[in-house]
Amino acid sequence: MARQGRMSAMRIGALVPARMGSKRLPGKNIIELGGVPLVCRTLDILLQSGVFADVTVSTESPVVAELVRSRYPAGEVAVLPRPESLAGDDAPLHLVAEHYAENRPDLQWLGLFMPTFPFRTADRLREAAAAIHTGHALRVQAVRPEQHWDRDYFYPAAGGFAPVFAGFPNLLRFSSTSYMLWRRETPRFQAMYMGYRLGEREYRLDVGLAETLDIDDAADLALARRILAGARYGLTPATTTAVGPYFVQTPAGADVAAFLRWLGPELLADPASPPLLLQKPRPPLFTARLVSDLPELHFLNPEAKDHTWSPRYIQTANTAHCLPIYQQSPVWRIIPRDAPQHQPPEPVDRSSLGQPAAAADHLIPAARARFVADMEGEAFYEGPYRLED
Structure with a gap:
């Protein structure tokens, strides 16, 4: 008679x-939002969810350690002092996670929760736990609501801007580190090394925009305070207006004529070469996920890869080390009405994927680009996210 095994609780x-x-934002992890330090907001939600066998703060700071110990019993929240090698600005986050795992050998799953996301919910954590307890998932990852085209991303090159991605267009979804959990045996990219494709055995949490707010500077903190006070935070709806040879896309209700005057007739003179409206990527491109598979994550040339996932960023996960990348605005753009994209689709040619191409062959001249940041002082301007009290 075969012996039946018993699965232990996850x-x-x-x-x-x-x-x-x-x-x-100096001292941001203990800055108060609504009278509660950010690190404590995260800890309170983790404890409220009731799904964790262990909650631990990893820190090199006596100030943080004392704050945590003064507010939570040791049986609820533990403090794990970091070794000196993990205490600096460039300490790789994956090594911090490995240090935690080494000190918690009895855990089957690990979650990493940065203190700077103040709007997580206990219900979302319970949804993640429910997916974990099925036994099927290897990772749980939050996914933001936006979808953008990979063709909308450019990096600075001599004389102008070159597209990051080559080949046929793909839609991108974007991850958020607001919720990030993984089975102990599959940290970082280990699931792919085991042969799983992107998305296989990964449960995706579709989260609201506020849940993905990461407080990194004073503007983020001001935004969080307004949301906490009851403001609604969401994507700005866009509308399209036919003007001459163009479709003009703007935020709904915007003054289209004022926008065109701001661009000027010279930039609108040639429908075959419409202007680009470039902005800092929102969300950052390094959080992008191709909807198909990793083999199609191909770049125009190696220089584009270094801008997107620079070696120092990969090592440290510190966004300050990312090189410049620009995104064509999702709400402000000029589109020729007879653009090639409006023609019937042609068969997909994958033969050149992954092969470097010279940036000069795909260059958008600098004279064709305008920056959204220069438009922000105009009366007609509205950003890609809408905040309504």
């Missing part, structure tokens, strides 16, 4: 990394 741990070394 033990999930929560790691909260909380250094004191932030430079853009």
Whole structure:
């Protein structure tokens, strides 16, 4: 008679990394939002969810450690002092997670929760736990609501801007590190090394925009305070108007004529070469996910890859080390009415995927580009996200 095995309860741990070394917003992990330090907002939601066998703060700071110990019993939240090698600005986050895992050998699942996301919910954490307890998932990852075209991303090149991606267009979804959990055996990209494709055995949490707000500077903190006070935060709806040879896309209700005057007749003179409206990527391109598979994550040339996932960013996960990338605005754009994209689709040619191409062969001249940041002072301007009290 075959012996039946007994599956033990899945033990999930929560790691909260909380250094004191932030430079853009000093001391941000303990800054108060609504009278509660950010690190404590995260800890309160983790505890409220009731799904974690362990909740631990990893820190090099006596200030953070004392704050945590003064507010939570040791049986609820543990403090894990970091070794000196993990205490600096460039300490790789994956090594911080490995340090936690080494000190918690009885956990089957690990979650990493940065303190700078103040609007997580206990219900979302319970949804993640429910997916974990099925036994099928290897990772749980939050996915933001936006979808953008990969053709809308450019990096600076000599004389102008070159597209990051080559080949046929793909839609991108974007991950958020607001919720990020993984089975102990599959940290980082280990699932792919085991042969799983992107999305296989990965449960995706479709989260609201506010849940993805990461407080990194004073503007983020001001936005969080308005949301906490009841403001609604969402994507700005766009509308399209036919004007001469163009479709003009703007935020709904915007003054289209004022926008065109701001661009000027010279930039609108040639429908075959419409202007690009470039902005800092929102959300950052390094959080993008191709909807198909990793083999199609191809780049125009190696220089584009270094801008998108620079070696120093990969090592540290510190966004300050990302090189410049620009996104064509999702709400402000000029589109020729007879653009090639409006023609019937042609068969997909995958033969050249992954082969470097010279940036000069695909260059958008600098004279054709305008920057959304230069438009932000205009009365007609509205950004890609709408905040309504």
